[in-house]
Ligand code: ASP
């Protein structure tokens with residue numbers, strides 16, 4: 326049994342969804358669970374709609390309707406007949422979400438976010454499931470929230486593997502797998518109180534990995550619009566190198582630092598059960614892509630410099646209001662603030678009177694975080710910064726990539742260098 330994961334780019338329009346059906350047809354003999362994310366940039370657009378809503382801008386309704394209409398249009402492009410239940414289901418999920426927004430009394434941004442943003446995943450999986458069934462590929466649609474059980478850390482919820490394993494096994498069995506494709510959403514789960522949660526942006530890869538772990542899958546395949554895992558982002562760098570094999574630990578490191586090719590939480594569960602992960606192109610089926618797994622000593626790889634480059638970073642400097650030292654208990658308050666606001670610390674520096682954290686600048690969430698921090702601390706921040714990480718760095722590579730930049734913070738270990746910088 327294998328887990329296939331298709332991301333937003335692989336289902337972004339009718340043509341792409343047809344391609345997914347073709348791939349699934351090619352692998353009819355493989356028992357599989359298919360995980361699908363929201364179409365194209367739907368999640369970003371839902372985030373915008375949520376921001377409008379929390380800022381009391383009525384335009385949010387228009388945004389929701391546009392997103393809904395786009396899915397209906399794709400369904401029509403796929404010639405899904407008007408009598409298909411799909412149209413009723415899309416409408417139902419939209420109405421439920423809008424009703425939630427109207428009736429909700431809880432002001433927490435991350436809570437609201439998690440009740441709304443799964444809509445993208447529901448829309449896409451309902452659509453793809455209808456289409457696959459129409460093509461004669463028997464598909465069973467499952468609400469991932471009935472399988473993935475999490476805590477209540479909204480926007481970065483943690484999976485409870487024990488409960489999740491039981492739930493997954495109760496929903497997916499050999500009998501179903503032998504006759505059907507099981508199709509579900511990535512990225513989403515449910516807490517004990519029955520509220521929706523999300524696992525972190527781009528978290529569908531992680532869902533695929535959780536399913537693989539709980540079902541003891543033979544393999545996970547992540548279908549992407551790149552030929553393989555590369556040593557840097559091909560949208561930013563021209564001289565990329567394809568990585569044919571990667572050890573679990575190298576994959577963990579590079580994704581931890583932000584290589585966007587796979588979600589950082591994906592690898593660990595697979596490593597624990599020694600389940601290989603293949604990253605391959607949905608556009609070029611002749612390409613085998615990258616195999617991530619346990620490498621023998623004889624396979625020891627000499628990696629080229631692996632570059633992760635992130636823009637839109639903020640450096641937040643936090644000091645105690647009476648200018649005393651930032652002590653361990655202060656740090657613990659600061660860390661909690663980040664965690665509760667769903668913000669990650671990409672790099673930290675602890676000085677005598679201030680504690681600095683580099684984090685991604687995310688409008689509403691960063692504002693909420695800073696407001697929270699200001700209750701206890703003096704807070705200053707810089708935005709529009711770039712964070713460069715190089716694994717297996719060379720001095721030439723560092724020089725090349727920092728030319729013309731002002732360096733604000735730097736940290737170097739034997740294998741990795743991280744540099745926070747901005748244009749001069
Ligand atoms: N749709 C979600 C996102 O865009 C999850 C995913 O794509 O993996 O973040």
Ligand code: MG
Nearest residue numbers: 332333362527
């Ligand atoms: Mg995505």
